Amino acid sequence: MGQQNGQAGNGQAISVEQIRRWLLAYAHRIIEQEEYLTALDADIGDADHGTNMRRGLEKVKERLEDPDCPCNSVGSLLRSVAMTLISAVGGAAGPLYGTFFLRAATSCNNSPAITPAQFAAMLRQGLEGVKQRGKAHLDDKTMVDSIQPAVEALEAAIGQHKDLRQALHEAAEAARRGMEHTAEIPARKGRASYLGPRSIGHQDPGATSAYYLFETAAQVLATPAHRRESPSRHR
Amino acid sequence: MSGVALAPGRSITASLEGMVLAYPDLLQFHRDPDYVAWAVPPTEEKVAVISGSGSGHEPLPVGYVGPGMLDAACPGRVFTSPSPVQLVAATRAVAQEAGAVYVVKNYAGGVMTAEMALDLLGDEAIPVRTVLVNDDVAIPDPARRRGLGAAVLASKIAGAAAQAGLPLDQVADLAERMVQNTRSLGVATDACTLARAGIREPLPPDQVEWGVGIHGEPGQVRPLPKDPVLLLEEMAEALRADLELRPGEPLLLMLSSLGGTPQAELYWAFRHLHRTLQAMGLSIARHLVGTFITCLGRGGWIATLARMDGQLLELWDAPVHTPVLHW
Structure with missing residues (x-):
């Protein structure tokens, strides 16, 4: 172990293969949670977030499974x-997630x-892109409410030289708390905002789908890059 | 009742194929990315008018594609705005150096889709102006008002102005003037067919929902007045007051079914709206009654009232040849 990660603390690198596995895990999580996301959206939106x-x-x-994927x-x-x-994806989710990954890519x-x-800086760029695109701030009851606390927690943990596993765990926890907090506040953006105070008591579907980014990151990226559990996809 | 084939997020492809089949001389369906454009492209260089919209609001947007109105429509899935890639593809296909006007209803998804399309077009030499449609008086804050019937009116005005050979900025300014002088209000008489949830909590027969959007966004549930005519009078007053109309100004009144209202009830509502406005001393210079912008098969109406002027009336009267509007 550790043949390529000589640095101490959180200096360990995240490989492109790990990023690929993280996003695959995210894709699986969204696909399996389709009905749940749609149910959340049916409560306060237009019931298309899961399908979308x-x-x-x-x-x-x-x-990501295509051998020609630019890895x-x-x-x-x-x-x-992002381009995929x-x-x-139509609706607001396409431009928002598209912008998140596009801006993350540029960093x-x-x-x-x-x-x-660099991973934290990348997510910070994605967050800023989403806020700009959606003109949303913290506590508007949007995906910003799970992404922003997670990015801040990640930045803080890395700043304190915590190891990557711990930093990602703290980020995921912050995202989860932020997601749950959206149930306590009224929507100020998106279709749910037309409900005003009636949106209180319902968790935001966008904050939920964004939470899965950090949940899966904590599960996948904490595994060292060189430990390949699955056979290489390039046979 | 609808809901056999369509629900939020569902594909609209077969429905679009049917529409193009019904109007083969007018429409052509381009696939991947999906957009609908004229069957016979225009020969003269002109500004292109393009509108993206979620589906479920038929005949909007595809029913307004044709000479004198939209050059292309990009329908998304049911209640879901299209992807930016659809708008980009349509823009590249129908817009030339004269540029394009995007008619965008004020919903988070639609606005972001248009912005992202502009990002993707980047430095390509197609100038684009976005006209934001926000005419729903049910929302007090104008910046947050949703786009309703003014989408139809602005598309007609922009299309006529483009057809007349006006430059991009004038086409967009005229469409914006149309939006600024238009107000709409939706009132539903039953619940909206929604997604996996099927039909939302049914609306009791003695209640209506005031100020609904076209995606099932809830309005305010109110008792149906003992004399239902009062409902139409109240709608007329809400529109008049918000427009600050004065007697004598020429008006356009459009009454659309939300998709599930019987014709008889639509004309009944039109009669009372028309009478009420006339009793206020207002003059209806132009009117439309029918199915123009809908919320799947919902019962109810969207009343749209617009203050016209000489130039807007001229553009409104200009020839149009689309599946829905043709004169």
């Missing part, structure tokens, strides 16, 4: 995911691996 996201993430899964750098991988989502150079600090 499932359709997009199925395309992402196909793309030589984190940036090109993220850009490919922009093409396949990565063409290296095949990134440091945890």
